[in-house]
Amino acid sequence: MFGYALLLIIAMSLIAYFVGRSAGSRFATNSQEKIHSLPSYHGAFVAVWVGIPALILLLLWVGLQGTAIDQLLLSSLPEQMTEGASASQLNLYLQEIHNVTTGRVFGEPSPEIKAAAERLIRWEAIARWAMLVVILALTIVVLMITRAQLSPRFRARNNVERIVSGLMIFCATLAILTTLGIIGSLLFEAWAFFQMVPVSEFLFGLNWEPQIPIREDQVAAAGAFGAIPVFTGTLLIAFIAMLVATPIGLLTAIYLVEYASDRVRSTVKPIMEILAGVPTVVYGFFAVLIVAPAVRDFGSVLGLAVSPNSALAAGGVMGIMIIPFISSLSDDALNAVPRAMRDGSLAMGSTRSETMLNVLLPAALPGIMGGILLALSRAIGETMIVVMAAGLIANLTFNPVDSVTTVTVQIVTLLIGDTSFDSPKTLAAFALGLVLFIITLCLNVLAIRIVQKYREKYD
Amino acid sequence: MSAVAVAANDKAFETVRTPDPEPRPIKIKASDVSVFYGEKQALFDVSIDIPERAVTAFIGPSGCGKSTFLRCFNRMNDTIDICRVTGEMLVSDANIYDPRLDVVELRARVGMVFQKPNPFPKSIWDNIAYGPKIHGLAKTKAEFDVIVEESLQKAGLWNEVKDRLHEPGTGLSGGQQQRLCIARAVAVSPEVILMDEPCSALDPIATAKVEELIDELRENYTIVIVTHSMQQAARVSQRTAFFHLGILVEEGPTNVLFTSPKEKRTQDYITGRFG
Incomplete structure (x- = not known):
């Protein structure tokens, strides 16, 4: 019925448009005065006024119809049923009535409920038709009113x-x-x-063990919500990612801007864009199946005990993911340095790399810094790779071959499975999310500020 | 294509040359220099001798190839991928298009000042010291200080900026920035200074200062200047070359070229009939 109502509104708006436009063109041909607006504006004016109020009415109707009918149903129930019943009791009745109308009946419903269900079906049918009729009436009335407003000097355009x-x-x-x-x-x-959980414990606690007993008699740890190890894990992985991405991304950008021939540039750039378009879950596979075992094998050659889900593997792959991010932003920043600056330096007899190091990089540094900060906030917020490749246990360590967990991983694991929304275990996910949000927000604001400040300099 | 067609017809065209009354030593000798941007030829067999310790001006309408030709002198055209230069160009009798020549060394000998002042986003001191630093002309800070002061003195900027050497060069006025760029070019003690419309972004007072400076620099440097202003060419240069559609039409002593041009196109241009 909603669809029909929508069609009706569209049809009425179209009619209104043509009514308005033809009125407008009649003014244009017949009127002595110069008309203020083109006929199409007259049409649009009428159409918009017919369409928008009707649309708002439709949305309100759809939103409120359910509650209104429920209220009517409740008041139509026999007094002895509703008398002194609690809100949840009433809800139960309503649920039962709705179930009966859709045919999902468990056991034999009481005759009152059956009667109410019949009433519900009847009222809903009435409401549907009433909606169409009211909308039709509204559109017609508005059409008449707005049509009457049109005149040669009417400011339809404005x-x-x-x-x-x-x-x-x-x-x-x-x-x-x-x-x-x-x-x-x-x-x-x-x-x-x-x-x-007190804020201080959450922000400064060193122990993260969000396992708490679900039932009274369950034997489990009391649960600890110190987020420090989670955040250090996030920072460790993000740091490794930046360590991989910043030099590679920056040098790629420098190569593309300053050294690459047009042919190389036109090949490499699309490839970098493909890298940016790979779904993060695919990077996750890559991390789990290829990088993590490789890191582990390499570690065992060196005599290091590398955890199977080491921070190094997860961070490394995340770094690969954000390379195109950094390279394209640095590319923009370097390209934004005026050509005159480059020519000036080259004309002084400096080589390309001297020009890059002494003139282009310093000039583009704010833009590059902004790009790196944006990439960092992306690395911190990245979820899929770490869910697949990083650990679950919150170790407070800065050892890159150890297993650490991240904020996003913890949020995912806390919210997966059967959880109740009033236990601290579940709610901890939101607290983590809030802190994560604040951190990335600050990084983004900082990055945008830096980039803006830099823009003012050359424009 | 029309430019190419015109030039092809003009292949036999000989540049009209008027020698100096008393010949000066030659600093740069260009023979049959042609420049191509991809398929398009921008300059057709230009030959010219640039005298030492004098100002030579290149004039001509926009797109006539004068800036392109200027940029051949220090191989700045190398930075444009599609640009190709043929012919021979000797600076102090050494062919600068010799593959064995080091471009970096060449550009230390042939400095350049650009149309728009382009100081680096560094302090005034660093701007001047940049060239000497990369060429290893000084070691201690005191030596650099000497170079910075001398260069700024030569560019007539010392008195204006001596108290704020460590403020950014981009904070100076346009005219000061351009003189800073000239000081920067002078700092590496080049033999030749190329100037590509150095005053086109400056107001008349700043222009007058830069012109005065060019006149002073002439004592020690060979200067080649591209300009759109014929008055400027007349004021600062000793020899003038007129370019049109990629061809060097006429060259000679400035007073001769401006008072009694031998070629009709030159006359039309300097009397303002086209361009």
Whole structure:
């Protein structure tokens, strides 16, 4: 029925458009005065006014119909059933009625419930038709009103422009509101967590063992929520990733900008882009199946005991993943250095590498730093590779061949499986997520600031 | 294609040359230099002698190849992938297109100042010391200080910046920046200084200062300047060469070229009939 209503609104808007446009063209041919707006603006004005209120009404209707009917159902139930019943009791009734209407019946429902179910079916049918009729009526009324407003000097163009800009503001706000909503939900759940575990213990505790008994009689550790080992693990892996990605990415960019011939550039760049487009889960396979065993074998040759899910393997593969990120951002930064700067240095008799080292790199450094910070925040937030290749146990260590865990891995493992949303174990995931969010947000803001400051210099 | 076609017809065209009344020693000798950008030929068999310790000006309408020719003198055209240069060019009797020649060394001998002032984003001191540093002309800071002061003195900038040598060179005014670039070029003690429209981004007062400076530098350096302003060419140069559509049409002493040009195209250009 929603689909039909939508079609109806679209059809009415089209009709309204043609009504408005034909009115507009009639003004244009008949009127003595010069008309203010083109006929198509008249059409758009009427169409928008017919369509948007009807659309809002439709959405409101769909959103509120369920609750309204439920309320009616409850009040239609016999008094002795609802008298003194708790909210959950009432919910149960409603659930039962809805189940009966969809045919999912367990046992024999009581006659009151059956009667209510019949009423529900009837009312829903009525509501559906009522919705169509009301929308039709609304569109027709609005069409008449707006049509009556049209005149040769009517400022349809300005009105349409205003509506269009309003629409864009609405879309932009939607994105911002979503962000705020995400932050809000994180904050809310994290707050619940910090009611159970003190902030200081979470931020400064050295022990991370989020296993807590689910039932009273279960034997398990009491659970410890010190996030330090998780964050050091994240930083260790991100650090290894940056150690791999920064030099390789930067040197790639330098090669592409300064040394590569056009042919090489046009081959290498698309390949780098393919690298950027590989799904992270595929990098995960690569880490688990190839890099981790290789690191392990290499370690055993050196006489090192390498953990099968070492930070080195996970970090190394993550580094490979962010190489294209760093190289393309550094490439942009180096290319943004004016050519005159390069020519000036070359004309002084410096070689390409001297020019790069003394002139281009210093000039592009802010842009490159920004790129590295963005890449770092990406490495910290990366999930799939570490879920597959890093460990689960939170070791407080900086040994790259040891197994460490990361924030994202912990969030995933905490939320997988049967969990209840009021245990600190589950809520800890949100606290971790919140801290992770704050860290990456700060890094991004810092990076964007640096990049912007740098832009002002040459434009 | 039309430019190529015109040039092909003009292949037999001989540059009109007027020698100096009293000949000067030759610093740069170009013979039959042609430049190609990919398929397109930008310069057609240009031959010219550049006298030592004098200012030679290249004039001509936009796109006539004068800047391209200038950039052949220190092989800056090498930085453009598709650019190809044929012919012979001798600086102090050494062919600079000899494969054994080190471009870095050449550019230390043939400095260049660009159209737009392009100081490096470093301090004034570092800007000047940059060249001497990469060429190993000085070792201690005191030696560098001497070079920096001398170069800034020669560029007439010392008094203006001596108290802020460690402030960024990009913070100077446009005219000061351009003189800083000239000081930077002078710092490596080149034999030749090439100037590619050095005043086109400057106001008249800064232009006058730079022109004055060029006149002073003439005592010690061979200067080749590309300019759009015929007044400027007349003011600063001793010899002038007129380019048109990639061809060197006429060259001679500046006063002769501007007062009694022998070639019609030269006359049309300097009287403002085209260009």
